[in-house]
Amino acid sequence: MSEPFVDLGFARVDTDRTRRCGFPEVIFGAGKTPEEVVAIGKVLLEKNGVLLVTRANEEQHRALSASFPTAKWHARARSLTVELEPWPKSEGVVGVICAGTSDLPVADEAAVTLEIFGNKVDRITDVGVAGVHRLIAARDRLEACSVLIVAAGMEGALPSAVAGLVSKPVIAVPTSVGYGASFGGLAALLGMLNSCGSGVTVVNIDNGFGAAYAAAQITRLLPAKGGS
Amino acid sequence: MSEPFVDLGFARVDTDRTRRCGFPEVIFGAGKTPEEVVAIGKVLLEKNGVLLVTRANEEQHRALSASFPTAKWHARARSLTVELEPWPKSEGVVGVICAGTSDLPVADEAAVTLEIFGNKVDRITDVGVAGVHRLIAARDRLEACSVLIVAAGMEGALPSAVAGLVSKPVIAVPTSVGYGASFGGLAALLGMLNSCGSGVTVVNIDNGFGAAYAAAQITRLLPAKGGS
C-alpha cells in the first residue's frame, strides 16, 4: 500500500479517506488561497474523480476552472464542485426542508453536497411552524424520503414538528437567520438540541454540508440496486 | 388623600397600586418570614379584599391561616390566596395551555393568579408540538379565548404553533423543564423571543404569575357586562 496521505508542505492531503470513511476528503475553502485550493483539489480529484469545496469563493472557482473546465460554481451555496467521474448513486431520497426563504443558502449547501455524492434530493421550502398547514400538506413527500434534513433559523422549531409527523431520521441544521436574541443561530441551535421530537440530531449552525454528509452516510446503508 | 403607602419598617407596602395599576400589590413569598407575609398581607387585605402570595410555602400558609382561616394553599402552584371579598369578574376567558405535564406548576400559578383577579380560565394540557394533531384538535377552544397563556419548556416551540393557528394575543412562558442544553429554561426563553409566530410576547422563565397578570390587564379592557 502507498502512503495514505500526500504531503504538500502546507497540507497533508488525506487520500485514504474514502477507504476509511466511505467518502473523499472535502476542502473547506474559507481562508485558503486559490493556489492552495487547486493544489489540494488536484490530488483529491486524481484519487476520487469528484471534488467538493465548501465555503468557497468565485476567485477559487476561476483558478480551479483553469485546470478543470467543468468546475461548477454554486453561488447561493457558496460551493464548488468538479465531477470527472460520477460518484456511485445511492438508493433512497434525501429530503431537504427549510423553514423560510432566508434559509436557502444552507439548504443549497446540503443539496450540492448530497448530489455530488450520488444522492437524489427532494426540496421543500418555506414550511415554517407559523403556518403548520403548509408542512402537513407535504407529509407524504416527507415520509417518502429516507432521511430528512431540516434547516431553520429563529427559534428552530421546525425539526420538532417534522419529527412528530414522520418516521424517518431528522437531521436538524440551525441557521444564523434572525436578529437580536437569536445570537447568530444560538437560539435555533439550543431549540433543536432540546427538541421534544424524539430522534432529532443536530449539526453546527449553518452547517448544511455536515448534515448532508451525515445523510449520505445513512443512505449508503441502504442495499439493493446499487447501494453501499 | 391618605399616604399612598404603609411603612412597616422592613417594607413600604404600596396601598395605592390598585388605583394606579388596576390590581393590588402581590407578595413575592420567597425569602420572606411567615411574620412578614402576615404583616404585609393584613395591610393589603384590608385595602383590597383579596391577597395573592406567589413562591409561597406551607409555613407561610399556616401563619396566614391563623389570621385568615379561609387562606388557601395551592400546592402545585406554590401560591397562597385569601379572598375576603371577591374581585370584580372580567369578561372573556383566558386560555392556559401547556406543552407537557411537567409544565403544570407554572400553568397552575397562572391559573391561580387569573382566578383571584376575577378571570375565567380554560386549561389545556399536554399539547406539545411533537404531536401537533393534539393541538389542532383544540383549535376552536383556543380561538374562543380572549387571550392565551402558553407555557412550555425544552425548545419552547409551542407558542409559535399556537400563534400560527389563532387570532388572539399569545403570552409565552418559558419553563425550566428540560436538562443539559436547556440551561434552566434559557433555550425555551430564546426560542420564544425568536418566535416566527407574529405577536408572541414573553415573560421570565417559570413566571406564570407575570403572564397571568398581563392577561388580566388585557381582559380588563373588555367592556360590557362588568368590564373595566
Added chain:
Amino acid sequence: MSEPFVDLGFARVDTDRTRRCGFPEVIFGAGKTPEEVVAIGKVLLEKNGVLLVTRANEEQHRALSASFPTAKWHARARSLTVELEPWPKSEGVVGVICAGTSDLPVADEAAVTLEIFGNKVDRITDVGVAGVHRLIAARDRLEACSVLIVAAGMEGALPSAVAGLVSKPVIAVPTSVGYGASFGGLAALLGMLNSCGSGVTVVNIDNGFGAAYAAAQITRLLPAKGGS
C-alpha cells in the same frame, strides 16, 4: 375553499393567515432580493389590500414602486408599506414610548406597523428613568392609551417605571442601543424580563414590529364603539 397557500417555488405564501390569525402575512425583507419581495408582495396585496415589509431597503422600495406607485418608504423604520385598500380601523390608541432618541428607529417600526393595521398611535419620546419627572408629566397621556409599547436600550428600566404608573398592558422592546456590557441589547432584554413591574411582557431585541403586532391583537379585542 381554495388552497390556503400559494407556492412560488422559492416560497409558500401563507394566504390563509388573515383568516386564521386576524392579520395578513408580513414580509421579513432582510436577505430577500427585490424580485422576491415583489413576487410575494403581489400575492399578499391581491389577497389583503395592504402590505408591510420590515427590515427592508431602498432597492426593494424601488422595485416595489414599479408595480405599486403608492409604495411608501419609511427610512428610519427601515420599512415599506403599500395600502391599496385601508385596513379596518381599531378602537383605542396605542402608546409608543421610548427612552431616548437613539431608540427612535425601533419605535418607528412599531408605529408604521400599527398604522398600516388600522391603529391610532400616540408617540412619547425621551422619557428615560434618569429624569423620571418627564415620564410622570406624561402619565395622563399614558393612561389614556389602551396598550403601551415601551422601547429602551441600555439597562431597559423604562417599562418597569411605566408599569408602575398605569393600569394598561405594557409591551417592552429592548433595543440594541448601548455599548460595552449592553451586549447588543442583552442587558436591556434581561432587565425587562426581570421587571419588578407586574405584567410587563417582552419581545425580541429591536423587534418593534412584533410589539406592534401584539398590541394590534389586543386592540382587535376592543368592540367597535366605546374602547376601554
Added chain:
Amino acid sequence: MSEPFVDLGFARVDTDRTRRCGFPEVIFGAGKTPEEVVAIGKVLLEKNGVLLVTRANEEQHRALSASFPTAKWHARARSLTVELEPWPKSEGVVGVICAGTSDLPVADEAAVTLEIFGNKVDRITDVGVAGVHRLIAARDRLEACSVLIVAAGMEGALPSAVAGLVSKPVIAVPTSVGYGASFGGLAALLGMLNSCGSGVTVVNIDNGFGAAYAAAQITRLLPAKGGS
C-alpha cells in the same frame, strides 16, 4: 379510526405515535408522580406492548411493578422498561462507545433504549483519545456496526476520532462529565458540534435516549435480511 390520543386530564397520551413516527411515545419520568407514570404507562402498553420510562426512579418502578410484575429497573441508566410483547427486531448492530467509565450511565440509557426497540448492541468502553491505540484496536468492531453512538464528556473529542476511522454514521452524545470550564457538558457539546470529523451529528447533553432513538430510526431503514 379511533381518537389519536387518550385524554387523561393531566395528559393527552399520543397513541398514534407508532403509526406516524415508527416508535411508541416514551415517558419522560422526571417530575411525574408514580401514579401518573402508571396511568400513562397502561395506555401505552395496551397500545404498543412495550414501555420505556427515562429519567425514572425506584418509586416509579415499585408502582409500575404492582400492575406489571415484569417491569424492569435499570439502575445506572435510571430507566424503566416493560416488555409484554417484544418489539420487532431490527437488522444491524448499533455500537455504543464511550470515552470513560464516568460516561457509562449515558451509554446505558442508550443501550436500554436500543434493546427495548429491538436493536442489537455492541458496547465498547473507555477508549478516550488520550490513549488512541485503545480505539484503533477496536476499529473492526466499530466498522462492523451500522450506526455508532459515541458518548464523551470533558472536551468531547472522541466522536471526531471515531468518525475519522470508520464509514458509518456517528451520533455524538456530550456528557456532563467534567468540572470547571466543562460547564456541565457545554464544552463537550461545543466540541462535538464543531467536530472536524465529517458527518457527526449531536444530541443534547446526557441524552443517551435521543441518540438511541435516532440510531433506531436508521436501523429501521435496513431491510429484513442483509443489512448494510
Added chain:
Amino acid sequence: MSEPFVDLGFARVDTDRTRRCGFPEVIFGAGKTPEEVVAIGKVLLEKNGVLLVTRANEEQHRALSASFPTAKWHARARSLTVELEPWPKSEGVVGVICAGTSDLPVADEAAVTLEIFGNKVDRITDVGVAGVHRLIAARDRLEACSVLIVAAGMEGALPSAVAGLVSKPVIAVPTSVGYGASFGGLAALLGMLNSCGSGVTVVNIDNGFGAAYAAAQITRLLPAKGGS
C-alpha cells in the same frame, strides 16, 4: 519599621493595610475554619482594635467569642464584628437603600461594614421602581446623605432612578434576588453597568461589603467638621 505582614504559615496577614489603604484587612470567612478565623483575627485586632469577618458563620462566632466575648454575630448580614477600640468616626451619613425586603441581607452587610468603620448610616427599604412615589417621598433623606449605596435584584433599575433624583455618588449593588433569567444577579449587574443614570458605579453581586468599603473611602475624604 517591623515586617509589614505576619506569617501564620497558612496565611500572610497584611498588618500594614491600614497605613497603606486607610482601613484594616477584613477576613473573608467563607471556607475558613473557626481556628483560622481566630488566629487571623487576633493578629488584626491587636493591630487595629476592630475586626470584621464577612461571609461568616455561627461556628466561627462561637470560636471567636471564646477569646473576644464582645464578638457580635449579625445574623442576616452573615457577619462578625469585634470592637475593642472604636474606629474614628467619619463625617457625613451613608444612605443604604434597597429595592425590596429580599435585598435586606446585602444591605445589612453594607450597614455592618459602615458602622464598624465609623460611619453613620441611614436605611431606606422597599422603594423599588414599581412604585416610584415611595422613592420620591424619600428624596430629601437621600439628598441629605454624602454617599448612597443602592441594592437591588431583578432588573436592578433602582440605582438609575436614584441617580436621576440626587446629586450624590451612587454605589450600586446587584443582588442575587430573582429567578429564571435573573441568572443569579447577572441581569441586575448588567442593568446597573448600563445605567442611564450618570455616575453610578457598581460592585460585585451581593457584595454589600465592597460597596460599604468604597463609601467609607469617600467619607474619609470629608473634613472633620462640616461634611458636604
Added chain:
Amino acid sequence: MSEPFVDLGFARVDTDRTRRCGFPEVIFGAGKTPEEVVAIGKVLLEKNGVLLVTRANEEQHRALSASFPTAKWHARARSLTVELEPWPKSEGVVGVICAGTSDLPVADEAAVTLEIFGNKVDRITDVGVAGVHRLIAARDRLEACSVLIVAAGMEGALPSAVAGLVSKPVIAVPTSVGYGASFGGLAALLGMLNSCGSGVTVVNIDNGFGAAYAAAQITRLLPAKGGS
C-alpha cells in the same frame, strides 16, 4: 418655576438636571444627527454654560462650531466640549491611570469630562501589573489624588494593585483592549468586579465618561475654597 424640561419633539431635554444632580445633562452623540446635537446643545448651553458630547464625531463638531466657534474636538477621546462660562472648580485632584497605551482613548474621555466639570487631573500611563515597579514608583502621586480612575483592558488587574497601594477611592474602567477570550472587555470587567482590592467600584466597558462623572460627584463633596 418654569417647566423642568424642553420638548424638542424628538427629545425632551432635561434642563433641571443640574439642580437635581449637580451636573448638567450630557449628550450621548452616537446615532444622533448633527442637527439634533446642535438643537439639544443650544438648550443645554443656554442653561448651563458648558456642554459635553461623548461618542461624538467630526461632523457633529463642524455643525456645532457654526453656532459655537469655541467648540473643541478631542479626537482620541471622541468628545466635543463647549465652554461659554467655566464650571466652578472642584477641590482635589483626580488621578487618571491606565495600564497600557491602548487604553488612552478611554482615559482621555475621562480626562475631558473631568476638566469640563472643573476638576484638576493627574495622568499616569502604562503602569500595567506586568512591571509592577512602574506602578510602585508612582505611589506618592497616586496617594496625593482624592480619587483614582483606573482604566485597563486584558485581565483588568491594575485596579486591584492600585487599591492595595493607596487609601483613596478607586473607580475601575474595563476597556475593550485585548483579543480572543477578552470578549470585548468582558474579561477585564469580570476581573474588576471580582477585585480582591477592597473598595474598587466599576463602570461599563470603555465608559471613561461614567467614571469621570462619578469622580466629579466625589470631589464635589470636598469643602473649602469653592467646593459644593
Added chain:
Amino acid sequence: MSEPFVDLGFARVDTDRTRRCGFPEVIFGAGKTPEEVVAIGKVLLEKNGVLLVTRANEEQHRALSASFPTAKWHARARSLTVELEPWPKSEGVVGVICAGTSDLPVADEAAVTLEIFGNKVDRITDVGVAGVHRLIAARDRLEACSVLIVAAGMEGALPSAVAGLVSKPVIAVPTSVGYGASFGGLAALLGMLNSCGSGVTVVNIDNGFGAAYAAAQITRLLPAKGGS
C-alpha cells in the same frame, strides 16, 4: 511486546502510558465505585509502583487500604496516593503559590501530584495582589524554582504579577473561589487567559493536578545534575 492495555470490561486501563507519556495513568476518582478504584489501581500499581487518585473520597481510601495498607489520604487535596516503589526524583523545585487561604485545596492537589511523581515543592501561601509587598518579599524564593504553579480565584491577577517578577515558566490555575460574578472561577480563568504577563499558560478551573503534571513534564527535561 504485551497488549498495551488491560481490559477490565468496565475500563481499558492504559498500561502503556508511562512508556509513551513519561508518567503513568492517573485515576479520576469522581463517580467511580471503591471497587472500580481498587481494580484499576491494582493494574496500575503492578505496572508503575505508584498510584494517584484525584477527586477521591474516604470510602475509596478505605477500600484501597485493605489491599495496600500504605495508601495515604490527603484530605484537603481530596487525593489518594500509594507508593510501593518511589518514582525517580526530578531535578529542580516547583513553586506552588496561592493567592489566599481559600485556594489551598487546589494548591494541595498540585503538591500531592508533584511529590508522588518525584518533584521537590516550595509552598508560598496568601500573597494576593491586594498586598503586593508580600509577593515581592518572596521574589528570591520564586526565582529559585524551575517552574511556578500559581493558583488564584476571584479576579485571578496573581499569575500576571508573578510573571512580571521572575524568569520562570508560570502555570496558572484559576480556582472557583469567589462569588457573584466570579461565576465559579470563570472570571479568574478569563483573567489568566488574558494575562498581560507574557508566557503564562493556564489549566482548567481547580485543576491543581493538571498544573502539576505539566510542571513535572518540564522538570523531566532537566538533566540529572545541575537544574536550571
Added chain:
Amino acid sequence: MSEPFVDLGFARVDTDRTRRCGFPEVIFGAGKTPEEVVAIGKVLLEKNGVLLVTRANEEQHRALSASFPTAKWHARARSLTVELEPWPKSEGVVGVICAGTSDLPVADEAAVTLEIFGNKVDRITDVGVAGVHRLIAARDRLEACSVLIVAAGMEGALPSAVAGLVSKPVIAVPTSVGYGASFGGLAALLGMLNSCGSGVTVVNIDNGFGAAYAAAQITRLLPAKGGS
C-alpha cells in the same frame, strides 16, 4: 542602577524586563501609531538588540524600516522583527504543530517569536484528528522536540491526541478557525481546557506569541549542552 523604565510620556517602557523575566518587552502593535512603535522600538533595541512587534501592520513596518533597514515583515504572522544582535541560542527544538492550513497564521506567529528569541523550530502542519494516522506518522518527530506548541480551531481536539502520544510538555493554542458554534474560538478553548490529555496547558485564542514565549521559558531551563 539607572531607572528601570524609560518614560516616553505616552508609555513607560520596561527596560528592566530582560533582567527580571529573561526576555525583553515585546510591543503589542494593535492600536499603536507607527510613530509610537518606532519610539518604543528604539528604546528596546538599544537595550536588547532584538525587537518583536506582534499584531503589527505594514505601515508600522515601513516606519520602522526607515530607522532599522533590516526590519523584517512576516506577513502571515502579522509580526515585525528587528535583529541587530542575535539573541543567545537555546538548546532543544520546539515543535509547532497545527491541525489545518487555516491555523497557519497563529503557528507562524509562534515560530517568528521562537526564532527571534533563539529557538530551533520544527513545523508540522495539517495533522488534525479526523485523519489520526497523519499524526501518528509524525510521532518520532514530535517526541524529538523538547516542547510542543499545538494550534487548532474548531473542536480543538489535537492537543489531547498529541499529549497522549508523547512525553513532552504540550502548550495548546485555540484558534478562531471555525464558524457557528465555534464562537470565535471559544469551543476550541473550552475543549483544550478540558483536555483528557494530562498536562496540556492553554493560552488565549490565537495567541501564538504567548505559547512561544512560554515554550522559550522552558527551553531556557535546558543546560548549554545536551538538551532533554
